[in-house]
Structure formats: C-alpha cells, structure tokens
Amino acid sequence: MKLIVAPDYAGICEKAADIFAAEIHRNPACVLGLATGSTPVGLYQALIRRYQEGALDFSKVQTFNLDEYCGLAGDHPQSYRYFMQKNLFDHVNIPLEHTYIPSGIADDPEQECRRYDALIESCGGIDIQLLGIGHNGHIGFNEPDDHFPVGSHLTRLAESTIQANSRFFASESEVPTHAITMGAGSILKAKKILLMASGEGKAEILCRSMTGPVTPFVPASVLQLHRDVVILADEAAASLIRKQIQPSDE
C-alpha cells in the first residue's frame, strides 16, 4: 500500500488526475472505476480542465460506477447517474454508451447485479478503481456487516450513511434506504485502486481501515489484501495514518 500525502484537497485532486491521465495516455481504451460523493468532485474538475486544454481524450475510455441508489431514475438530481453526468460525463468526450452505472429502477435488482458484473467482465475488468471512504468505513455502498459480499449486490444503507447523505436531499426521509453496489470482491479485482480521503473527519477511519484488522465490520479494511492500493490523503486526513505508514515522496 502506498500513501501519498498532499497539503490540501486541491493537491490530492491534482495527484489523482495525474494518475488517471497517465493511465489514459498508456491505454486510451482503459476501463475506469468511478465513485461519487463530495471527495472525487475536484478530481473530475481537474480531468475536465485537462480535457479542455486538449491533454486528455476520453473517446475510447469506458467507465463503471461503484453504485446507485435504488428507486432513483437516472434523471433524478440525487441519482449517481445524474451526479456523474453533471460532474464529469457532460463535459468530456466520453460516449454515453461507454459509461456504465447500475440501474436504480431495475424491476429485478438481483438480475441487474448479475448483468452489471457480467458487463465489467466483458470489458476486461477495471484498470483503476477510484474510491472515497464513508465515516463508517464503507466503500461504494459496502456497509459494515459480518461478511464481505463478493459481487454486485443489493444493500441496505446503514443509518449513519442515510444521515450523512441526507445533506444532498430535502430531508432524511427522502434518502433511499437501499442501493446496488459493486461488492468488496468486485473492487479487489481492479488492477489498481486509488482511495481519496480529505479532511480531519476521515483521519480516524482511514487509519483504522488501513492499519487495523481486516474485518467486514470496517469494509475498507479489505483493501489491505490488494497488491496495488494508493491512498491519496490531504494533511488533515493523513494525520493519524502517517504515524504508521511512511508517506511516499511522490
């Protein structure tokens, strides 16, 4: 596991953009695993800027998002499809049909999960998976549980996640209670994993996930089992973990 510490949020976004840009240059038809939440927004802005400057071409890139709320159609302003359109896809030259997000309104969510896993496989798997981290250690919507789900699955959101995400909705009661998410196993299959964390509020869970026991009760701890994980943290988020993991000089 490599820890890269930048002075601030803007710094981790630029470093993450460097890693994504290098991958797109290396393989213009790469498969990117994308995430939502507030943490990746600055990265997406950096990628848009580089595209506008002519430094990036998304025409052959394919993307798979981690998760989607159940019950929200793609045109709902709080759906993750809508988030991705507004924060990235509408501003770069990625073909819409190259962007995959589970459907939140599938009649049969279990079947939608199998379809999604098969799609990822058929595209050759994910080259770089981007992750944020929830305050309870969730990645995607893999919530604390007594086991690590392997593939994409229907999940019930933890109360703390519903509360945290209610900031994007008019009220807590409007936050969907369920979601479809890639599983811990799907995430571990990615060739490279990039986890971004920003702010003091993430310091404790970041440290516990990366240096504590591997347990499904702290879902992000499963990342300790992957051979190529890069943690991109700003000074505030890295304040505890850097006492245990030496930051890389990059």
Ligand code: GLP
């Ligand atoms: C959501 C997403 C996660 C994300 C998390 C943290 O619940 N499903 O993928 O990592 O929120 O969000 P933020 O970056 O806003 O702290």
